[in-house]
Amino acid sequence: MAKISILGCGWLGLPLAKALLKKGFSVNGSTTSSEKISVLENAGLHPFLINVILSPVEGSLGNKSVSGIIETFLQESNTLIIDIPPKLRGPNKENFVGKIESLIPFIEKSSVENIIFVSSTSVYGEQNEIVTEESPLNPDTESGKQLVAAEQLLQSNDNFKTTVLRFGGLIGEERHPVKFLAGRENIDNPDAPINLIHQEDCIGIILKIIQNDSWNETFNAVTPFHPSRSTYYAQKAADLNLVSPKFNHKNTSVGKTISTNKIETILNYTFTKPNL
Structure with a gap:
């Protein structure tokens, strides 16, 4: 039985693990x-308590x-x-790149090939462009910058x-950005396109990558459904019986369209959830 390790069994990692178990993998x-x-164990996984720790040191990556x-x-x-997202909001910000650096020596010494x-x-x-995997990387958030550095660290390693x-943007049955936007006013970028993906498709795409042995690749994963933010969230608020958010139409909207x-x-x- 082939074995797969998932670092980070959270909102996506745990249901992904369950899907892999159904496919006959050991996880x-x-x-x-x-x-x-106990939650992981009861789901049929081999559970591990693992934490990457960085002790902040001024002017360095830390210990x-x-x-x-x-x-x-x-x-x-x-x-x-x-599947461990950067934690860069709030007072306890982390050095995500340092975390990946800490993991690499262990991966190099292991049986992991992919x-x-x-x-x-x-x-x-x-x-305001259509973005493909060949588009230049130009992150404007700290999270985006650290993800770029982490991607490059891993893809440049020949081991x-x-x-x-x-x-x-990740959505699921219990997770949707309209719940955060409902009732808010003066929201920017009403005409920007949405770029969301359902949890089911996140899992489906990962299963496809493994099934097809699609390694040393980069994929954009967004449902090919791009109505404007104002149109989409007004309809979704109505569907969920929430107060519709109000957008600011005075300023020019800015937003990319992700090609899949x-x-x-x-x-x-x-895609199994093409219209979200």
């Missing part, structure tokens, strides 16, 4: 919460260490899925093959 799953170990038996977590796994790194379309910044998966032509052609993937 090692990590969490940073001791309370969640890097990994807690937990990461060697066993990676043992006998051919594929590693890294990596899927979950990234974000924030690496492109904002512009393994890394496929980067750049997701747009590569996923549809190279992976031959058909």
Whole structure:
């Protein structure tokens, strides 16, 4: 039975692990919460408590260490899925690039040959253009900048093959940005296109990458459905019986349109939630 390790069994990682188990894989799953170990175990995973720790040191990357038996977590796994998003909001900001640097020596010494790194379309910044995987990277947020650096660290390493998966805004049955926007006023960029993707398609695309052995690739992963923000969120608020958000139409809207032509052609993937 082939084994896959998932670093980060959260909102996406845990249902992904369950989907892999149904496909016949053995799955090692990590969490940073001791309370969640039983959740992973009950789902059929081999659970591991793993945390990458960076002690801040002014003017440096900090003291890097990994807690937990990461060697066993990676043992006998051919594929590693890294799904640990940068935590760069609030007072406890982290050095995400330093975290990836800490992990690489363990991966190099393991049986892992292939990596899927979950990234974000924030690496492109904002512009009124159609964006493909060949578009220049121009992140305008700290999160986007650190994701670019992390992508490059992994893809430049010859000890393994890394496929980067750049997701747009993540939605699911219990997770939708309209819940945050409902009732708000004076919201910018009403005419900008949406670039969202449903959890089911996130999982479906990862399964396709593994099935097709699509390694050393970069894919944009956004549902090819791009109505304007104002149109989409007004309709979605009505569908969910929420107060419709109000947008500011005085200023010019800025927003990219993410092309997913590569996923549809190279992976031959058909989206299961095309209209969100």
